[in-house]
Amino acid sequence: MIKIAMIEDDLELAEVLCQYLKQFHIEVTNFEEPFLALCDLKIHKYDLIILDLTLPGMDGLDVCKKIVDDFDIPIIISSARSDITDKVTALKLGADDYLPKPYDPRELEVRIKTILRRFNHSKIEDEDKTSKNFLLDEEKREITKNKNYLKLTAAEYEILSLLIKRESFIVSREDIFENSDILNQDYENSGSLAVIINRIRNKIEDNPKEPKYLQTIRGMGYKFLQ
Template sequence: MIKIAMVEDDLELAEVLTQYLKQYNIEVTNYEEPFLALSSLRIKKYDLIILDLTLPGMDGLDVCKEIVKNFNIPIIISSARSDITDKVTALQLGADDYLPKPYNPRELEVRIKTILRRFNNNSEDIKEEKVKLFHLDMDKKEITKNGKYIKLTAAEYEVLSLMMKREGFVISRDDIFENSDLLNSDYDSSGSLAVIINRIRHKIEDNPKEPKYLHTIRGMGYKFTNE
């Protein structure tokens, strides 16, 4: 469910929007007081803010500035102010959209989902760019770490590529054998899989004795983490 924080002192409008958006799996929590809204953002997680500009005790543009400064959350300005200066200022401060009142609630619902789709895609791209150290190119049958090619034998590549495809999940020895064209249970009778794992660690780990990426899960198998 999408969770929205609304800062709106028109309680009748807030109730109408809350009930309308509920049918689209959007849960709205309204705050009449801007200071209460800012405090709640520090303890509760919301996906998006709907912000009025004419508020008691604090101008909406100042609220917008505080949110942008302290939180990474998209903002839709919902205001009856018709001055183009307010719209320009709000967008310059970092608001993601400006919806002048009155408007159709359906338009608000569409804008919410459009902004969240764009926001979440951008956040995922940034996250992947920052934390993904290893890249698997299945066409070239190559694995790189921080863009640098890792020289692997065919068996090492098969094992590591399988684990990368199932990143974060524990893979049993039997699973590795069943999904490998080069390995089988007879091949491992002398502990060859453990030898391959050890060789891979020497090629990808900073300290093979204290692995950060290729973990042994005692009694279960192995797990690969790409961060």
Template sequence: MIKIAMVEDDIQLADLLTQYLKQFNIEVTNFEEPFLALSSLRIHKYDLLILDLTLPGMDGLDVCKEVVDKYNIPIIISSARSDITDKVTALQLGADDYLPKPYDPRELEVRIKTILRRYNQHNEDVKEDKKKLFKLDIEKREITKKGQYIKLTAAEYEVLSLLLKREGFVVTREEIFDNSDLLNHDYENSGSLAVIINRIRQKIEDNPKEPTHLQTIRGMGYKFLQ
């Protein structure tokens, strides 16, 4: 069940939307006054907020700003105010969508599901990223483990960054040479790539002799695992 908070002082519209969305497993709790909605947000968990702009006691843009500042919840503005400035301001404040009245309830249902799909995927990506021990910052040319900077030579950085980008896949020695500005095939002949791999393991592995992250796949190349 998708749970939605709606701030709408037009009772007929609120009832219409509530009944329509119910058939799509969307439960709407409407608040005629913004202060009641803000109080409820402090106590209850909602998946999304539908917000009118013309409200008693508090302008919808001020409500939008407060919700964005305090809560991690997507917002759809549902308003009859046609001034482009209101739309731009709402989106700049952090609203996810702006639906001008009047509109077909079917459009609202589609937008709700589209926003929640993107929002939930983003949250999953963030959670997954937080789980990772190693992170690559391409702009800074830095690699960290558990937030700690790993001191690498230029060649070590090139090799490890490539393996991180291809995490979970086997990267052949030829691919490493082809994607490196510092290494050439003389390294392959001299065995220096193996030396670089060993130096990286010394810096990132708990036990370099039994690596769990930078693995050698015999006859193929290397694989990086978090």
């Protein structure tokens, strides 16, 4: 489990991000007050910091400098400040990335894992080298089963990669269409999603009629298990 400390005084946003990242095995502890976060960092170990710049009691840039000076931990700035000076200053202070609000939580998840891979983070390496049957390589847009590459169409890859990333969680039909660059309303109206799901099952299941990995949750969507 990846552990992240988030310093964010927008509690509604913090809750959304915490719940979203949880499905990717990322545990987030949010601190509304920067002083509380700095105290906690002396006690508990985190893999990464997500830091807002507009905070009560202490400016986010000062918090960034304090973290860089006192701790060896990567920092992603998450801020609504539009002044380029703030971005430049944060990066010069030692922040590893700057994500302007508003942003899609999917982008945050990707940036987190990209930064941790760059730091040769053991938890990311362990996650990528697990004994799971299926492994997803987003950079190469490839999926393997038992180290054998699956021959997938673009639509099949999009759907299966989404389900793998949200392993053990139910993914609705609407969510699949929303997260797809290929699928569109024509697919939805024609029922082709079910056809694509069946094609995927024929390629990954030992018995497609009794799916073990890609399960249909009636009335809710699909779930991927391994």
